[in-house]
Amino acid sequence: MSKDVSFPGKPPSKLNSRAAEAFAELRLASEERTKRVTFDIPATLHQRVKQACVREDISMSQVLREFLERRFPQAPQ
Template sequence: MSKRVTFSARPPSAAPTDSASTVADQAAIDAWVNNEMLAVAEPVKRFTFEVPLSLHKRIKMQCAAQDRQMADVLRELLDKHFPAE
């Protein structure tokens, strides 16, 4: 008894029901995979600074308890302290 197994370059795809939504879904997936923000109002700038380990742990624990990203919380705090004129 012999079994025959074949491999192809790409698996067969299901026929899309709505091509417009499929293209939009694919764009969103590509943006997520590439770690891109979909709607950025203005260019961003990375900024790095050092904090004591104990402060980092407190921030990290509170953010985890609230199911929030540290960067989002810190951006909110900075925006409150330095409001746009």
């Protein structure tokens, strides 16, 4: 004889409003296709970046995209 046990689904995650707004803004600003970039960095640098992003409540991806946009601005057309 088996007993049926039901578990409730995962509780809805609390969306970070700042991250959600940044994501929406990024999507609305451009429907440009994306490319994945992979590169190695020292573990200590990764740790510093990750800790700063947690403190500032922003994703590492967003920080790196913003850095790259500033470093390599789009040429005027």
